[in-house]
Amino acid sequence: MKLFYYIRVKFKLILKKFFIVPSFCKECGRNVHDFVVDDNIWHKVSRYIKNGHVLCYDCFCEKCRHAGLPDVWKLVKH
Ligand SMILES: [Zn+2]
Numbered sequence: 854m855k856l857f858y859y860i861r862v863k864f865k866l867i868l869k870k871f872f873i874v875p876s877f878c879k880e881c882g883r884n885v886h887d888f889v890v891d892d893n894i895w896h897k898v899s900r901y902i903k904n905g906h907v908l909c910y911d912c913f914c915e916k917c918r919h920a921g922l923p924d925v926w927k928l929v930k931h
Pocket of ligand 1: 878879880881882883908909910911912913
């Protein structure tokens with residue numbers, strides 16, 4: 854699956870040079886929906902993004918886990 858994500862990101866980066874394309878995750882290539890992240894959290898996570906500064910929520914959660922911040926995205930019942 855990682856190879857598929859890599860190819861999708863590279864393909865969209867090439868498309869972006871010639872066409873207007875919707876914002877896409879720079880980790881997996883999926884089109885993204887907006888979500889809000891605290892600036893301090895984003896600063897800690899953004900250093901792990903390879904090709905830009907846009908992530909889908911799934912990849913953001915994975916980067917949080919990688920950055921040692923699993924509680925940022927964990928769903929809890931209030
Ligand atoms: Zn993604």
